[in-house]
Structure formats: structure tokens, C-alpha cells
Amino acid sequence: MIPNHPDSNPTAAPCIMVIFGATGDLTKRKLIPALCNLSQDGLLPKQFAIVGYATNDYTTETFRKMLGEEIPKFAPAQLDLKVWESLSERIYYVRGDFQDSEAYKRLKEQIEQADKTHGTLGNRFFYLAVAPRFFSPIVNKLGECCLTKEENNSWARVIVEKPFGHDLESAKQLNHDLQQVLTENQIYRIDHYLGKETVQNVMVFRFSNNIIEPLWNRNYVDHVQITAAETVGVEHRGGFYETAGALRDMVPNHLFQLLTMTAMEPPISFDADQVRNKQAEVLHAIQPLSPEDVLKNMVRGQYGVGTVDGQRVAGYRSEPDVSPDSNTETFVALKLQIDNWRWAGVPFYLRTGKRLAQRTTEIVIQFRRTPFVLFRNTTVKNLETNRLVIHIQPEEGISLSFGAKVPGSIMKLGLVNMDFDYGTYFGLEHSTGYERLLRDCMAGDPTLFQRADMVEAGWNVIQPILDVWRALPARGFPNYAAGSWGPIEADDLLERDGRSWRRIGEEEVDKRGRIAIPDRAGIIT
Ligand code: BG6
16 A cells, blocks of 8 residues: 555545635535535545635625535535535635735634634645636735645645646746745646546556556557547637637646556556656657648637537537637647557547537547458458447446357358446446545545646647647638537548547447447448
């Protein structure tokens, strides 16, 4: 066991959680429901308190009341009222501006008082659920009031929500600002993808199964596909999205988490830095993109009007707070190469977009073809390849397809699936995805949080794309209909290489249960 690893000590240490931006959506949708779940599972320390801080006009009483009314709408499982009541008594509110020194004095007094009342031993962590422009000012103010000081064995940590910068330079600046006040060990850069069970399972699946690891390399893998498809549009976030776009919003963070988990070398232990070193190595090994690579291998798209889930929906340019001639991309597809011993020559295709045909996040490992020798004198014309699909969401599981003989006197092959479904095996977990991450922060385990160098390495890969796209604004937007699988160029990206995206949602299962009809080629005869 690794000392301090949360799995060796399930209940986290006594502490206070201070939420900046406590009246925003994240608190009621995710953070408080996650704390309720932790408490219900006996994983929250008894000596625990929450201090909410925001500019809105609440008192401790009205803040508790507001949360009490809102939480049941968002808690993923039936809320245990006793749990909520006991948590609610430990919630406090301080009203203040994020830059107002006087308000920080009041915050400090409230923290000290709660510390005495709840015996939290001077331990505290600050959750910055605020717009990114406030990250540095808040951390500065915390530093000025000595709230980030660790003395007498107490600890102070800061959780920073994404986005960590909007390009390489701003990410470096943000890291620099935070590190003026905090040590790297005190900074927890959160990426909610790492709170997903299925994402954490990628590492477990790879490194706890002896039959997998030997195949996980260029000798057996033809290519890898990572898809994060959403059916929603930009919802009420048009203003933010206009300045971000799909590339910044999803790729250097969520998709790169999936990529590094898939491609990393085995760490020598689950120690935070061992794991993160291996993830960082993957990012450093991604082949730098020349402007020609960007033009050839990066596809951008924007949705126009279309139909999603049977509903007619507006195009991106008609969404609230979006410019009617916006050139912001709502879809990206990329081809990346990882220049290392394990993956040389194996393309990684990534795609993500809004208003696509189906909500799916998955990682596909497409294995190489076997030699045709055995079937040369039969009617079998094509040999399909093995494919492993790690379903991240909404389906959660793993499926492996392999060739099998279709019963009958003529040699016919079909692809069949071996499926593992999380829900069936383990029952449904009512989790917000934040439980594990909050507990890890309380326990001082940063394994599932991004380190400064990882953030910068991610932006380093993306920066050439931002540069080329800025110099050559997109033409022909919108270029895909809402409810489709994105622009045709995304298909061309793989077709050029003689490959195709896995056709999500189009597999067919025959009456006997399992024969799937996979790619464009259809069933193999
Ligand atoms: C967020 C992005 O980080 O992740 C959103 O800002 C996106 O645009 C969301 O919708 C996707 O998260 P999930 O968990 O629904 O896949």
C-alpha cells in the first residue's frame, strides 16, 4: 500500500471545504450531492464543515435553505434526509467579492470559527468554482490572508476547475501565478473525466490483466479511435463557447486524459507522480504538428440546423449569445501520432462534437488483421479485425469483437461480441463523478489531478492547431447538420488511410443474440 493513499484509509482527514462561487450551478448539481454521497457511504470525516463564498446576497440560514430546496433535484439517488440535515448544519456562508480584502478577513474569521466548532485541525481546501479570470486573484488574496499557509501539520489545498488557460502562454502564466502562492503539491487541477469510473478503469483493465498488455502495442494494434460525442448543443453557454470552441473545450483536457490513459507505459506503482510521469511522457511523445499536418489531419466543423432525437434544433449560429456569422468550431477530429517505441506508426484518431447523432464517449482499440492463409480456398472474402471498445458513457463497459463461424454448411464468418457491462456486474452506482476526486483531495492524493507540466504539454500539442486556425478562419461553416456524425471531412480523414470510424449505434444483433454487423463492409461471407 502507498502511505496516504485514499484506498488504504477510506475516511478522509478532518477538514473544511471552502467553495468559491458557491451559489453557482456546480455546487448544487455536483459538489453538495457528491458530499452527501460520501457522507452516506461513511467516507466523509465527522469533523467536516463547508464554507460557501460568493457575491450573492445570502446568509448562512438562507444559503442552507436554498441548497435544501435545490439538492433533491440534482442528487443522483434518493437523498437521505438525515444525511442532508447533518451536512446542512455544517454549512456556512460568507458574502463577498472575489477581490475584496475586507471580505477575505470575514472569510478567515468564519473558517477559524468553523475549525473550532468542528475540530477540523486547521485543514482546509478551497474549491474555485468560478470563472477562470478569478483563479489568480483569489489565490493571491488567500495567500495575503495566510489562508494557504500550512503550519502545525495542517494542510491547505486548492482545487482549480478547467479551463487552465486558453492557450499555451496563458496556461503557463496561470501556473506561474498559482505557484507564486502555492507549492505544486497544494494545487489540484480537476478534470471531471478522471472522476468517471470507466476512465479510472482503463488503467486497471490494462495493468491488472496479463492477457491485455502484451497486445497493447504497434505489433498488434492497427489504430486507436477516441470519440466524445454529445447530442446537446451549447445550451446556455454560448458566450463562453464563442471564446473556446470544441478544440479548447474538450481536447487538451478530457480527450487527452483518455489518450494518456490508453497510451501510457505501466507506472512502477500507483503513486501519484509515477502515474502522472507516464501520462506526461505520452503527451511529450506526440509528434509536433507542422502547419501542413494541421491542414491535412485536423478537421473542424460547426453544426447547422438539423434533427436530434426526433426534435428539430437550431444551428449553432442561432444559439443565444452566439454571433450570427460565428466561425467557432463545435466539432473537431484529429489524427495524432505518438512517437515512441510502443506506438510508432499507430495513428490515434480523436473526435468530439456537439449536436452529434448520439451521446457516446468511447475508446476503440482496433487490432491488426490476421493472415488470410486459412481461408484462401473458402468463400470468405474478407477477414474482419478484432476490436476492443471501452465504453465510457452512457454505456459503461467493455466489449471485444472477434470472428466466429456462422452455423451452416458453408463457411461464413460473423463478428460476435463479448460484453462486460458495469451495471449488470456491479449494479448501478449513483455517483456525480465528483466523489472520488473530492475524497482524493481531502486525502492528499493528486493522482487523478493534472500537474502543471501535463497541462502545458497538452497545450503544446494544441498550440500549432490554434495558430493555423486563427490565421486561416474556417470557410463553409456550418458544415454538418445537427444530428449527424459531423462533417464529411472527418470520415475522409480515416478513409484516406483505408479505415473508418466505428459506426456507433448502427450495430445489429441477430435473433440468436450476438452477431453484429460491423463496418461498411457488412457481414463477412
Ligand atoms: C465540459 C465541457 O468540460 O465537459 C462541456 O465544457 C461538455 O462543453 C462537458 O459538455 C462534457 O462532459 P460529460 O461528462 O457530459 O461528458
